[in-house]
Amino acid sequence: MNGPLSKVGAVAWREFRHTALTKGFLFGAFGVPLIMIALVALLPSLVGQELLPLRGTVAVVTASDRLPKEIETELRGARLEDRILEIARNGRAGSRPRSAGTGAADPEAVADALDRRTGRGESDADAANGADGGGARIDGTEGDREGAGGRDGVDRAAGDAGSEVDVALRVVNPSDDPTGEFAALKELVLAGELVALAVVPPEVLDPAAEADRSARVQLFVPPGFLPNHTILLRGAIADAAARTRAAAAGVDYDAASALVRAPRTDLRRLDPAGGDRAEQLATKLLIPAAFMLLLWMSVFVSANHLLTSTIEEKGSKVIEVLLSAVSPMQLMAGKILGQGMVSAVMLITYGGVGMASLAAMATLDLVPWMHLVYLAIYFVMAYFMIASVMAGVGSAANDLHEAQSLVAPAMIVLMVPLMLWFPISQNPNGALALATSFIPPLIPFVMILRVTTANEPIAAWQILASIAWGFAAMLGMIWLAARVFRIGVLMQGKTPTPRELVRWMLTP
Amino acid sequence: MPIASSAISITGVTKRFGKTIAVRSLDFELPRGSLCGFLGPNGAGKSTTIRMIMSIILPDEGTIRVLGGSALDSKDRIGYLPEERGVYRKMRVGEFLAYMAKLKGVPSRGMDRRVEDWLDRVELPGVVRKRLSDLSKGMQQKVQFIAAMIHDPELLILDEPFSGLDPVNARVMRDLVHELHRKGRTIILSTHLLPQAEALCERIVLINHGIKLLDDPLDRIREAFDPRTIVVLPASDAPGDGAPALLEELPGVVGARPLADGRIELHLDERTDPQATMRAALESMPLRGVELRRTTLEEIFVRLVRREEGTEAARSAQMALAGAAADAAVAGEVA
Numbered sequence: 001m002n003g004p005l006s007k008v009g010a011v012a013w014r015e016f017r018h019t020a021l022t023k024g025f026l027f028g029a030f031g032v033p034l035i036m037i038a039l040v041a042l043l044p045s046l047v048g049q050e051l052l053p054l055r056g057t058v059a060v061v062t063a064s065d066r067l068p069k070e071i072e073t074e075l076r077g078a079r080l081e082d083r084i085l086e087i088a089r090n091g092r093a094g095s096r097p098r099s100a101g102t103g104a105a106d107p108e109a110v111a112d113a114l115d116r117r118t119g120r121g122e123s124d125a126d127a128a129n130g131a132d133g134g135g136a137r138i139d140g141t142e143g144d145r146e147g148a149g150g151r152d153g154v155d156r157a158a159g160d161a162g163s164e165v166d167v168a169l170r171v172v173n174p175s176d177d178p179t180g181e182f183a184a185l186k187e188l189v190l191a192g193e194l195v196a197l198a199v200v201p202p203e204v205l206d207p208a209a210e211a212d213r214s215a216r217v218q219l220f221v222p223p224g225f226l227p228n229h230t231i232l233l234r235g236a237i238a239d240a241a242a243r244t245r246a247a248a249a250g251v252d253y254d255a256a257s258a259l260v261r262a263p264r265t266d267l268r269r270l271d272p273a274g275g276d277r278a279e280q281l282a283t284k285l286l287i288p289a290a291f292m293l294l295l296w297m298s299v300f301v302s303a304n305h306l307l308t309s310t311i312e313e314k315g316s317k318v319i320e321v322l323l324s325a326v327s328p329m330q331l332m333a334g335k336i337l338g339q340g341m342v343s344a345v346m347l348i349t350y351g352g353v354g355m356a357s358l359a360a361m362a363t364l365d366l367v368p369w370m371h372l373v374y375l376a377i378y379f380v381m382a383y384f385m386i387a388s389v390m391a392g393v394g395s396a397a398n399d400l401h402e403a404q405s406l407v408a409p410a411m412i413v414l415m416v417p418l419m420l421w422f423p424i425s426q427n428p429n430g431a432l433a434l435a436t437s438f439i440p441p442l443i444p445f446v447m448i449l450r451v452t453t454a455n456e457p458i459a460a461w462q463i464l465a466s467i468a469w470g471f472a473a474m475l476g477m478i479w480l481a482a483r484v485f486r487i488g489v490l491m492q493g494k495t496p497t498p499r500e501l502v503r504w505m506l507t508p
Numbered sequence: 509m510p511i512a513s514s515a516i517s518i519t520g521v522t523k524r525f526g527k528t529i530a531v532r533s534l535d536f537e538l539p540r541g542s543l544c545g546f547l548g549p550n551g552a553g554k555s556t557t558i559r560m561i562m563s564i565i566l567p568d569e570g571t572i573r574v575l576g577g578s579a580l581d582s583k584d585r586i587g588y589l590p591e592e593r594g595v596y597r598k599m600r601v602g603e604f605l606a607y608m609a610k611l612k613g614v615p616s617r618g619m620d621r622r623v624e625d626w627l628d629r630v631e632l633p634g635v636v637r638k639r640l641s642d643l644s645k646g647m648q649q650k651v652q653f654i655a656a657m658i659h660d661p662e663l664l665i666l667d668e669p670f671s672g673l674d675p676v677n678a679r680v681m682r683d684l685v686h687e688l689h690r691k692g693r694t695i696i697l698s699t700h701l702l703p704q705a706e707a708l709c710e711r712i713v714l715i716n717h718g719i720k721l722l723d724d725p726l727d728r729i730r731e732a733f734d735p736r737t738i739v740v741l742p743a744s745d746a747p748g749d750g751a752p753a754l755l756e757e758l759p760g761v762v763g764a765r766p767l768a769d770g771r772i773e774l775h776l777d778e779r780t781d782p783q784a785t786m787r788a789a790l791e792s793m794p795l796r797g798v799e800l801r802r803t804t805l806e807e808i809f810v811r812l813v814r815r816e817e818g819t820e821a822a823r824s825a826q827m828a829l830a831g832a833a834a835d836a837a838v839a840g841e842v843a
Contacts, residue, residue, distance in 0.1 A: 010610045018598070317594030321655065323564045324588035325611035327580065490565065 007326045011334020016341045019305050029301070029346055033353070054229045056195035057168040059185050060237075061177075064205050066247060068171045070240035075167050075232075079239075084165075087231055165232065167195065174199075189222050196221045196233055204241050207249040217241060287366055288425050288452040291375060292417060294350055295448055299382045300414075302343035303390040306335055307403055310394030310489075319489050328486035332395075336387045336478075343383050351375070367452075374451045374463075381470045382444035386414070388474075388481035389441070395488030396504075402495045410441075417445035428453040437466050440473035480505050514573070515540045515663050515694035516561060521570030523556050523718075530556040531718040534570070538696065538711075540662075543689045545709035545726075545805075546698040549813055553718035554698050555591060558665055561696075562588050575662055584613040587661035591668045591698070593652045595640045601627070601651055602636035605658055612659035626654045631680055646677050653681060657688070664688060667698045682708065706805040714812060721812045726805075733808045736776040737801040738786055739767075743794035751793060758788045773801075 019025055060068055073079055172185065188194040196219060203215035217237055221230055246253035268276040313319045322331055351372075358364045389410050397403035416436070424433045428450040436446045447466050450458050487504045488496070496504070516538040523531040531553045538544055548554045559565045560572055563579035574582040596604055605623045606616075614622065620636075627633060630650045640648060649672055657664065666685070670678045685708060689695055699705050705712070712729055714722035722729065742751045752764040752772050760780025765773045776785055786798050 006613075007611055010607065014607055018596075313594075313596075316597065317590070317592040318596055319594070320559075320564065320590040321588070321593055321595075321608070321652070322611070324562050324586070324590070324656075325583060325608065327563075490559075 004327075004330055007330050008334040008337065011322075011326065011331055012338035012341065015306075015309065015335050015338025019302070019309070019339065020342045020345055025342075030349065033350070037353075052226060052229075053164045053166070054195065054226075054232065055166045057170050057193075058195050058233065059170045059172055059182075059188070059197045060200065061172045061174055061182060061185075061198065062200040062205075063174055063202055064200070064244055067200060067205060067240055067244045068169050070243045071169060071236055074236035074240050075165060080165055080236075083232060083235055086235075087228055167233075170194070174202075186220055189220055192222065195229075196225070198233070198237050200237065200241060205244050205248060207245050285425055288449045289421050290354060291371065291452045292421060292445055292449045294347060294354065295375065295379055295382055296418065296445060298343045298347040298350065299379070299386050301346060302339040303383070303386040305342060306339040306387055307390040307394040307407070308400065309339075310335065310391060311397055311400055311403055314395065314397075314489055315399065323489070328489060329482050331489075332391050332482055332485045336384065336391055339387060340383050344379070347375075347379055371452050374448060377467060378444035378448045378470075381467075381474050382441070384474045385441040385444070385470075385477050388477040392481035392484040392488070392501075395485040396491070396496050396501060397488075398492065398495065406495070414441065414445075417442055417449065420446065421449060424449045425453050427456075428458060429456050434462070437462060438469055440470065440477065443470040443473065483507065513540050514538060515542070515575060516696075517571075517573040518557075518561075519571050521557075521560065521567045521572060523553075523560060523565070523567050529718055531560070531567070531715075534715070534718065534720055536713055536720060536723050538694065538713075540694050541689075541692050542711050543685070543695045543709050544697065544711040544713060545705035546696050546713050546715075547702070547705060547805075547809060548715040552716045554715065555667065556718075557715070558588075558590075558667055558696070558698065561665065562586065582663075584659065585662045587612075587656040587659065587664040589653060589656040589664075589666045589669055591671075593649075595648055595652060597639070597641040599640055600636070601632075601638050601640060601643070604640060605651065605654055608655040609658045612661075614659045622658065623654075626658055629684065630654060631677075646673055649673060650677065650681070653684070657684075662693060664693055664695045665698075666695065668700065669697065670699065670701060670704060678704075702804070702806045702809055712805065714809065716813050722808070729805075729808060730803055733803045733811070734782075735801055735803050735807075736778070736780075736782065738774040738776065738782060738789065739771050739797075739799050739801050740774065740789050740795050741771045741797040743796045745794050747793060754792060755789060758785055758792060760785050771797075 020029075058071075060071060062068065074083070172182070174180070177184075182197060182199065185194065185197045189197050199218040199220075201215050201217075204217055206215075217234075219230070219234055219237065221233075243253045246256065270276045313322065319331075326334070355364070355367065358367060390407070393403050393406045393410075397406055420432065420436065423430070424436070424446060427433060433446065433450055436442050437450065439446075443466055447463070447470075451463060483505045484501055487507065514537045516536075518534055518536050521531055521534045522529065534553075534557065546554055546558070556565070560567050561574060561579060563572075563574075563583065572579050575585050599607070602620070602623050605626070606619050609619060609622065610616065624633075624636060627636060630653065632647060632650055635643065635647065635651075640651065643651065653669065656666070664685075669681060669685070673681060682704070685695060685697070697705060697709060706726070709726060711725050712722060713720065724732070740755065742748075747754055752766050755761060755772060755774055756764040758774070760776050761774050762777050763775040765775075767773055774785065774789070776782060782800050786800065789795065789798055
């Protein structure tokens with residue numbers, strides 16, 4: 001028995017086999033995402049390795065006696081550990097100091113650690129004597145300053161020679177260089193004898209002068225100085241300056257910080273059935289976007305394959321051989337179904353990875369099973385809509401360049417859901433969302449955004465109407481594409497004009 | 509009225525592409541089991557007609573019946589080798605042939621054996637696992653030939669099947685066509701190689717500008733286009749320079765023309781029996797050879813196409829004159 005369905009099936013299988021079961025596709029569809037996942041997993045460890053030890057002497061030009069001590073405190077003990085943890089939390093570094101355990105930094109752990117630290121409000125003395133994550137010492141003192149090229153002083157604060165940060169301070173009086181250029185110190189920085197040079201003008205430490213924020217600390221680092229080290233030094237000096245200023249104003253810095261710290265909000269979502277649960281706002285915003293992107297990507301990748309394979313068949317003249325065996329409608333149906341299987345494989349694979357990730361994070365409840373049903377329904381609608389456009393364009397075009405020109409208007413329309421993601425997610429029952437829910441071919445993309453945005457339920461009639469209207473529009477698009485396809489595949493030569501395409505659609 | 513045993517029955521078929529009429533009121537019947545040459549100059553409407561027979565495109569007017577039914581329903585019983593043929597270059601030979609066979613309704617069981625048998629028949633053993641892009645153009649053409657025949661069709665339509673083939677491979681393909689014809693298959697052969705059509709076909713359909721000019725068995729065509737010319741080769745002891753004059757006096761001979769190779773061409777009048785004139789020539793002088801000259805298909809083709817071109821030009825001129833007259837009438841009314 002070789003009925004029409006059997007022929008459609010044969011075309012579909014060939015299309016699927018020669019798209020999905022090729023090395024290029026398998027690598028692109030699965031290999032690249034796997035590599036990306038692996039990179040994301042390994043990145044913190046890899047980046048963590050870059051937090052190279054910072055050892056050496058930093059010259060600090062200041063007239064203050066207190067500032068060097070504050071810097072010293074900032075660069076040792078618990079304060080230093082906090083600083084490194086904060087850098088890690090900001091994604092600029094990924095490892096904790098060796099004394100605190102090496103390896104990838106867990107952002108939650110980092111946040112907890114910071115909370116613990118700030119919560120217990122360690123005193124300077126505590127910090128100085130706390131868990132040693134590195135150290136700083138002052139080599140030059142006010143009493144024995146000898147100028148820009150002054151000698152090393154006495155180590156006043158014991159540092160851990162084995163720690164990652166072991167910085168000595170050389171304190172230099174500004175009056176030692178009346179030019180204010182400190183050229184000799186800069187030469188030492190360039191020569192590698194100094195790690196950095198910090199010039200702290202007195203205005204920075206003057207509570208009254210700092211009010212206009214015009215005074216700045218100048219930090220000179222050598223070429224090739226690691227960004228993490230810059231952040232570390234800049235933060236330590238800035239915080240030390242703030243503490244010095246607070247002390248000058250007679251304010252307890254830690255107490256003041258505790259006073260101005262904004263409280264955290266524990267967001268709870270009330271359950272109509274009673275009780276409440278933690279609200280994960282960011283995840284909830286991202287899930288609709290993830291659904292729409294999943295739909296968009298899986299549909300467009302295979303619809304593009306459909307476009308190129310149709311053009312290739314036409315260009316290589318194999319189309320006429322095929323049409324001697326199958327009707328244009330059977331050929332188009334087979335091609336669309338075959339690429340549809342490719343699309344479904346991608347949807348299931350990527351969707352499955354997403355669901356597995358949610359399950360791993362114990363947040364599977366964020367995706368009710370009904371959302372998956374909607375995804376399946378809107379996937380079918382989206383795929384056939386886009387595939388029919390691509391098949392029609394592929395049959396009418398002689399090459400990829402022509403196809404790009406023909407498909408450009410449709411692509412512009414199809415970018416709309418991507419641009420409307422945020423406003424629709426924010427207000428899924430707004431006028432914009434409602435209007436775009438009934439414009440083919442936007443329907444499936446907009447609707448999947450709306451139905452998966454959980455903050456407001458969508459009226460059932462809207463969902464049902466969008467499905468009914470969407471499938472009717474889908475059938476209409478397939479019908480029009482078939483009218484273009486049967487004529488377009490046999491046409492060679494000039495690109496058809498939009499008017500000609502319309503005429504093909506209307507030709508019985 | 510279509511003949512019941514017709515493989516193809518085309519009645520009043522017209523096909524237009526915009527303002528261009530590719531095929532005009534075409535009628536012809538192709539008996540089952542015949543081997544027909546479908547000839548015509550470039551742009552005559554051959555490929556359009558073949559595409560309509562294959563139901564790749566549909567006629568605007570008229571009907572086409574293929575193998576007793578609608579063309580669409582008969583696709584699996586037809587083998588088609590289009591002029592502009594292509595392959596999936598990345599596919600393997602065996603896979604491509606199996607795919608084409610499957611589309612034509614060949615069951616999967618025994619497919620590998622069938623593919624290998626066909627490859628052996630066209631002298632392409634050992635290529636079943638090769639990619640089509642790795643084959644030469646001639647080898648690809650053989651694969652395309654198999655793709656048209658692998659489902660053992662009742663009707664085979666071959667559009668320029670020998671173009672691009674070297675003489676050895678062309679002979680292999682020609683033998684295959686003969687073999688299929690002997691097995692009772694109906695074959696339509698569209699070709700520009702008229703000597704090949706003449707050697708292979710038993711029937712000729714000639715079209716130009718979408719109009720049928722000729723549709724008859726080859727023998728009848730030759731008869732109809734008999735040049736009424738006899739060629740004689742005088743023996744060495746024949747009269748020499750006087751031979752043409754002597755032969756010109758034979759009954760029914762209206763002219764004798766010496767050829768460069770020593771032969772003499774005798775032109776006969778309409779009523780004369782060529783056989784009687786040949787006997788009379790043999791009796792008139794010693795001859796080494798005498799033959800009735802056959803009209804080649806090429807001569808018939810050229811003659812008919814030129815005549816039709818003149819008719820077409822006249823028709824165009826008539827239409828132009830009619831158009832001008834109408835314009836003049838309108839202009840007169842306006843004035």
